[in-house]
Amino acid sequence: MGVISETKKHLTTGSECPPLKPGTLRCYSMKFCPYAQRTRLVLAAKGVPHEIVNINLKAKPEWYLAKSATGGKVPGLELDDHFATESLITCDLLEELYPQPALYPTDPWLKARDRLMVELFGSVSSLTYQMYRAMGDAQKIKQISEDFNTKLQIFEKELVERGTPFFFGDRPGMLDLMIWPWVERFPAARKLGVTSLPTGEMPPPPPEIKHFHEWVMRMTQHPEVKSCSVTTEDHMKFIKSFIAGNPDYDMEISSV
Ligand SMILES: N[C@@H](CCC(=O)N[C@@H](CS)C(=O)NCC(=O)O)C(=O)O
Missing domain, CATH: 1.20.1050.10 (Glutathione S-transferase Yfyf (Class Pi); Chain A, domain 2)
Incomplete structure (x- = not known):
């Protein structure tokens, strides 16, 4: 549902950052992380096309640490030169970027x-x-x-x-x-x-x-x-x- 691609393995220290395609939304995740699951659920609910890059949290890639203000935690969301992290923040961001279908009450x-x-x-x-x-x-x-x-x-x-x-x-x-x-x-x-x-x-x-x-x-x-x-x-x-x-x-x- 909207997943364009997903790295089979969790990328580690020493790996290369997969090249970002202009205009393609990317979600940094870990397959068993409940926080990243929140972001993936919102992406699925909204049907937003996105790629998933899985991160090894015991041996984080240097390039991921460099992007993050939270010590390389997942989830992370990236689009062109924008990067956001923290599950609730990324989910609220998705709600603003892709208002339909709405996930919050209007009141x-x-x-x-x-x-x-x-x-x-x-x-x-x-x-x-x-x-x-x-x-x-x-x-x-x-x-x-x-x-x-x-x-x-x-x-x-x-x-x-x-x-x-x-x-x-x-x-x-x-x-x-x-x-x-x-x-x-x-x-x-x-x-x-x-x-x-x-x-x-x-x-x-x-x-x-x-x-x-x-x-x-x-x-x-x-x-x-x-x-x-x-x-x-x-x-x-x-x-x-x-x-x-x-x-x-x-x-x-x-x-x-
Ligand atoms: N408050 C964060 C928590 C995210 C979090 O703790 N993710 C874990 C994986 S389940 C993580 O990235 N751990 C690696 C680390 O703490 O360095 C959120 O809501 O996104």
Whole structure:
């Protein structure tokens, strides 16, 4: 969906920067990075033609470090002599550059509400990292599972109040897309021991997050979301290599 080309390998120190074609948008990414996934989801939702250049984050190319003001983090977006980084900034930039289809509500108050919800989701995404570190510690995992449920109830309540299939309405909007990458990793988290998480799979999660669970199922089936997804097995494999301190960026991945 709009992807013109993608580097098969993650480019490393000593590599050459692939020549930029005038007028072609480029997204710097890492195949398993949830932040870069945000930008790729917005590109997919808008159907913007773009190329993807994958970056090895353990051995970053010198030329990528030179472009970036954030130590060579992904995502990065480049067009001609412009470069932007930080997931939320790149996604808002795409919304301004390519207004259709719109991903924010037109009412400024509702847009502010969406932004607040993205901000609040930060406490859910940080739990996923705590969980990876707690792997094998049953007591800690239990505590983290309870924290997940408490925090997800804010999103459950929001969906109930909005009464729409997605936070945005009939299709995913910015809020849906900004929180999705971490939710996509819930099944991996579940396999790692956090059994209460809604994953769209059986057994269903506790009734307190029923609507959120249904939203997960809708998102999982959505074509734009699918086009940027990685399977649970591949997430698990990558998470294990990441925790072991040896992230396997170039591992073979299967299609969703
Ligand atoms: N706040 C940044 C976080 C991006 C980020 O941490 N990306 C990770 C990959 S998932 C990265 O580039 N890590 C390499 C590094 O920190 O040097 C954003 O929202 O874009």
